Amino acid sequence: MSTLPGPRGTRMFVEASGDTPLVWFEVCAQSGASSDPFGVEGLTRHASMLARRGAGDLDRAALDEALDGLGAVLDVAAGRDTVTLSGLCLTRNLDRVVDLAADVLAAPRFEALEHERLLRETPQVIDEIHDDDSSLATRWFDRECAPGHAYARTSVGTTASLARIDRDAAAATWRRLFVPRNVLIGVAGDVDEDRAATIAQRLVERLPDGPPPPLPAFDEGAAPRGRRLVVVDKADRTQAQLRLGHLGPRWGGDDTPAMLLLETAFGGMFSSRLMQEIRVKRGWSYGAGCSLRRSRGAHWFEMWMATAIEVAGDAAALTLQLYGDLVARGLTADEIDFARSYLVGSMPFHLATARQRMQLAVRDVAFGLAPDYTATLPDRLADLGVDEVRAAAARHLRPDDVVTVAVTTAADASDALTQATGAAATIVAHDAY
Template identity: 60%
Template sequence: MTSELSAIFVEPSDDTPLVWFDISIGGGAADDPEGIEGLHRHAGLLARRGAGRRDRVEMDQTLDALGAAVEVSVSRDALTISGMALSRNLDQVFALACDMLVEPRFEPSEHEQLLRETPQVLDEIRDDDSSLASRWFDSLCAPGHPYSRTSLGTDSSISRIDRDRSLAQWHHEVRADNLVVGLAGDIDDARAHRMAAELAQRVAARGHRPALTSPSFAGLPVAAPRGRRYVLVDKPERTQAQLRMGHLCLGYSHPDIPAMLLAETTFGGMFSSRLMQEIRVKRGWSYGAGCALRRSRKPHWFEIWLAPGAAVAGEAAKLTLDLYADLAARGPTDEEVDFARSYLVGAMPFHSATARQRMQLAVRDAVLGVPPGYTTNLPQLVAQVSAGDVRRACSTHLRPDDIVTVAVSTASLIQDSLPTSDGSLVVVAHDAY
């Protein structure tokens, strides 16, 4: 088995005595087996709850005593162990993270407790309208697409998570050539590479474990749903509507990404963008209004969000759809593209100003399958895109007639105002998913 890491990135800076590290493991929520959504998150959190000679309590005590933190996060494409420590304590903290990778305990008692805890996170999401809207939108944008799988899981899928299955998934994915490692801060190249090499050797020494399932994307492409759909997530006592609108679009490695970033920026990426101006500045309808093309390895959503008061939710949804249709049909003007280009090119230094930011960008690029330095070099690519290119990209990739609109609100307040056609509105209870 190879002891070569998939990639390692080091960004030294001795501005503060802190060091950050990210260890990304290829395979995320999109790779959860169908019906067992939440598996990757469950496995990652179990690893954080006991590894090597330490149980959960001992891990917590050790990290707190060092003033350090080690956390697990799961995206659609990867699971990441992120750490922060004072430089003088880094060796101990990084070793603990390595224990999580190669010697996770997956104690049955912790497994059972986590199975009890996770549905409570679902409760917290249901109590938060913005999170709830995003959760429903993700599930409905392109049903059947691996990115529609929630990283948290559902009440039923969580109940099907098996401890041995979790451990097997972990052992299969934790292999050196599936790890991307980044370190930044008060650390030099030599120390960082020594630590990464030791990690790779420990991982390689475990040997290889076979996969239990086929990659989720084996079945792509998923046919994107056609037609406009409306889903009203009914929740009592709301005074506004959390709106999410969008459709399946592009992956981050697509050659039209630079043009689409300009389109995204002109429509909802700045305060001066169309959406913010029309929804907020002119009408005061929502505190925020924006859009984003989700950055992922495979085609993901183009998503719009706003939160208008219930009294204007229907008008706001209709105006947003009209604005989006206009963008798709005519694209941004030359002046808008020039302005967005200036913004994007000028903004890059802010996104890469600190060693930690540069490291995280590099790790993310590797996870997303784009060449090293792709994101930091995007301004050069954006600079070469013409307004005509942006309009062509809008025409090709924006699909205003196939948008799903998800609204979290009190149904009786906004149901009649949504710009639906007959039969296109579905009302669901807010705790039904």
């Protein structure tokens, strides 16, 4: 991986590989949906999707047709921390695809017709979330885990916030995001550094000057104290989608290696404690796991499972008990060794292609880390033992402050969940958010 100063104050990451005649590139703005104005959630996503719907001399249909004719892909993805334009094409078509990408970046059309169409389409996305219990549980958990935190707000939007999005604001948001000093450029595949530098120059040469937009504040002390229970009421459920967790530490902090071992041994493998106790021994859920969310700021430590409604309370109670034991006693030496072996052995799968290596480098830098942070993370696990892992658990895991979100039929499950968590149930309609 070559890390280079890019044109106009950008940073550039190049991973050359001539194995196939393909080139991948990414233009990553280091700001995302967590910076949406309050009450206008969904603005960054809307701006990002609208920018892709026609640019330069081409409307949406013509742009799609041009890409199809080149066998190429241009996508825009809006996350909480970043907005990324990504491209994939054959080497022989690279120049033409870069021209199209440069138009999307610097000259999106933001047509009124597409703006109105997208405003009609996005409520359908929200309806699809309401229909899918797993997605709905995640949406409500994000909202309830640490209210007021930058990541607690939806990137898709709500019915009310979508009504406040106007076309001029969307265009201004895009222009504010894609200024050179806020941009990372990744190129991978059948290119050398000189060709990559030329590509980068063409991608950003027409972008407006300006300062990087300010980042939202990420307050690790904002987490509510005490256990809470939110039951998302949905009629005629036979299952309960459960999410349990709290605000965790920032990915990339000093304790990330220890947290990675905790995550893996507790809920990241088939042999992990959660999977063994919830699925293998009791058959309560097909899967059970946990994860520390990977983001620029402090984000959630989350546990999940989907149980039959009759055992939802028992599953929540056991999960909280296991979580308390994890904090009190940490991991055994054998668990640490096995988790470490698993992580070291699985890392090559995340670094197998030039595209993966480039994308990880771009993500790490967008998170404020070194470009090789993820790739070298297994090396940081070597010296961690029982005491270090237990100390990290004590610093960051808070079983007494867990919020439990359950998507289920409240009349059939809320009493058992209240008994399991020790928290009074707040019951909300499934389509209230």
